[in-house]
Amino acid sequence: MNKLDELLNFNHQALNLRAYRQQVLASNIANGDTPGYKARDIDFKSALAAATAQPTAAGDPSATASQKNAAAADPDLLFRNVLQPSIDGNTVDMDVERAQFAENTVHYESNIAALTHHIRMMLAAIQG
Amino acid sequence: MTSLLKVFDVAASAMTAQAQRLNVVASNLANADSATGPDGKAYKARQVIFSTQAMGGAENSGVRVSGVVDDPSPMKRLYQPNHPMADETGYVTMPNVSVVEEMVNMISASRAYQNNVEAINTTKTLLAKTLTIGQ
Numbered sequence: 001m002n003k004l005d006e007l008l009n010f011n012h013q014a015l016n017l018r019a020y021r022q023q024v025l026a027s028n029i030a031n032g033d034t035p036g037y038k039a040r041d042i043d044f045k046s047a048l049a050a051a052t053a054q055p056t057a058a059g060d061p062s063a064t065a066s067q068k069n070a071a072a073a074d075p076d077l078l079f080r081n082v083l084q085p086s087i088d089g090n091t092v093d094m095d096v097e098r099a100q101f102a103e104n105t106v107h108y109e110s111n112i113a114a115l116t117h118h119i120r121m122m123l124a125a126i127q128g
Numbered sequence: 129m130t131s132l133l134k135v136f137d138v139a140a141s142a143m144t145a146q147a148q149r150l151n152v153v154a155s156n157l158a159n160a161d162s163a164t165g166p167d168g169k170a171y172k173a174r175q176v177i178f179s180t181q182a183m184g185g186a187e188n189s190g191v192r193v194s195g196v197v198d199d200p201s202p203m204k205r206l207y208q209p210n211h212p213m214a215d216e217t218g219y220v221t222m223p224n225v226s227v228v229e230e231m232v233n234m235i236s237a238s239r240a241y242q243n244n245v246e247a248i249n250t251t252k253t254l255l256a257k258t259l260t261i262g263q
Binding site: 020024027116119 | 139142146179188243262
């Protein structure tokens with residue numbers, strides 16, 4: 001893994017996980033009225049640790065696409081612990097989901113800001 | 129990037145399902161007093177059944193309406209001997225539509241629809257932001 005990849009890899013992995021989590025939370029919001037649906041989420045901390053702990057295939061430019069995909073496996077989907085389950089078996093708490101959705105959005109945007117900052121920094125180093 | 133686009137499909141499926149629920153509520157409310165229909169019987173209230181629909185990957189689950197069923201609650205019986213639809217005992221069978229429940233249903237469907245619109249708008253902003261990386 002070269003220095004450029006190394007610098008961008010962390011934010012790249014974090015951004016991928018944020019996008020993944022955005023889908024999970026959007027599915028929870030979509031299924032707010034579906035009987036028997038169980039709200040899901042990921043443990044972001046452990047998922048990011050797992051994604052960045054693979055220095056071999058994920059950031060290696062010589063690795064093939066399938067090797068990269070195998071390295072960047074989907075994080076574990078967990079079930080949310082719910083305080084007020086409803087009688088039809090649905091465990092979506094819309095307040096929680098909306099709050100997490102907003103939180104995830106802010107984190108995604110801050111990740112993009114950090115990534116842009118890193119790219120500018122590298123450009124400055126290259127151009128002098 | 130492509131994965132975020134899936135949010136549109138998921139939220140859109142939920143909006144379609146909620147819109148269908150709103151349609152059924154509108155039919156029920158409109159026919160709350162229909163003592164007779166094309167089959168000569170009073171209107172029966174209908175309810176939608178939501179179910180989860182896989183949309184590629186464990187993280188994407190949309191919603192679909194798996195069926196529209198007749199409400200199993202008993203029909204209302206009104207004592208109106210002068211009514212043309214009254215039986216020999218003077219009772220008229222009226223629809224089993226609960227107007228209060230339908231109004232609650234309507235508000236719930238409308239709020240759920242708004243939630244999904246919000247999810248789409250937020251994701252749209254995120255996608256636009258993603259395109260500005262490095263600028």
